[in-house]
Amino acid sequence: MGRSVLVTGGNRGIGLAIARTLADAGHRVAVTHRGSGAPDGLFGVQADVTDVEQIDAAFEQVEQHQGPVEVVVSNAGITDDTLLMRMDEESFTKVLDANLTGAYRVAKRATRGMLKAKWGRFVFISSVVGLSGGAGQVNYAASKAGLVGLARSLTRELGSRNITSNVVAPGFIETDMTGELTDKQREAALAQIPAGRYGAPEDVANLVRFLASDEAGYLNGAVLPVDGGLGMGH
Numbered sequence: 133m134g135r136s137v138l139v140t141g142g143n144r145g146i147g148l149a150i151a152r153t154l155a156d157a158g159h160r161v162a163v164t165h166r167g168s169g170a171p172d173g174l175f176g177v178q179a180d181v182t183d184v185e186q187i188d189a190a191f192e193q194v195e196q197h198q199g200p201v202e203v204v205v206s207n208a209g210i211t212d213d214t215l216l217m218r219m220d221e222e223s224f225t226k227v228l229d230a231n232l233t234g235a236y237r238v239a240k241r242a243t244r245g246m247l248k249a250k251w252g253r254f255v256f257i258s259s260v261v262g263l264s265g266g267a268g269q270v271n272y273a274a275s276k277a278g279l280v281g282l283a284r285s286l287t288r289e290l291g292s293r294n295i296t297s298n299v300v301a302p303g304f305i306e307t308d309m310t311g312e313l314t315d316k317q318r319e320a321a322l323a324q325i326p327a328g329r330y331g332a333p334e335d336v337a338n339l340v341r342f343l344a345s346d347e348a349g350y351l352n353g354a355v356l357p358v359d360g361g362l363g364m365g366h
């Protein structure tokens with residue numbers, strides 16, 4: 133009957149595609165949202181990943197509804213792009229708090245149950261930019277690079293307990309996040325993608341479906357690109 137899955141930020145974009153794909157694969161899937169409500173057919177819990185109490189309450193609801201969380205997809209994330217010279221401290225810490233510290237909070241809360249079950253899957257949604265860097269994205273790139281250190285440390289701490297921690301690094305995926313870019317920025321990005329197209333949220337979701345499966349049990353501490361070749365060499 134599948135696994136108990138929680139996808140943060142699963143109410144839209146890449147997170148929603150991951151949630152639907154895992155549900156189609158037979159898992160019991162819950163998503164967090166910040167007030168939009170649950171998408172049709174999915175179990176939703178309200179939680180902001182910058183708030184540890186909301187995370188704890190969300191886990192309790194999910195545990196009651198579908199059992200202890202066995203698969204965590206840490207997907208919630210934001211951007212606040214500007215060049216370093218213009219980036220104020222609030223912008224830097226806000227992005228780190230949501231993208232990196234949020235992932236830490238969720239992972240910490242989930243670990244208890246996974247240790248008890250002697251089985252678990254962490255998937256952290258990073259970005260090609262976490263490895264290559266991005267002009268105007270000092271805060272975002274730092275947060276996404278931080279997920280690699282977080283996941284690999286978890287692999288060392290929990291790897292012997294049948295718990296895997298992997299990082300997915302998407303390239304340019306068509307969602308609200310990339311919809312905010314100018315036509316010029318979108319064209320410049322496309323010119324760099326060997327696949328010759330932007331990615332779809334489902335391209336990321338298909339990889340996550342595999343990482344969440346029993347078959348992926350020996351894949352641990354990996355950083356897996358899903359970017360049409362955009363990040364090759366990093």
Ligand code: NDP
Binds near residue numbers: 168207234259
């Ligand atoms: P969207 O902007 O479409 O969705 C972001 C999601 O994260 C929303 O569900 C949003 O919730 C949620 N979220 C943001 N902040 C918080 C928070 N503090 N607490 C809880 N939830 C939060 O982005 P994408 O779907 O494009 O991105 C999903 C992930 O993939 C992000 O981590 C992003 O960095 C990463 N990524 C995206 C790429 C792309 O090209 N699109 C490329 C590489 C990585 P709400 O609806 O409430 O705002």
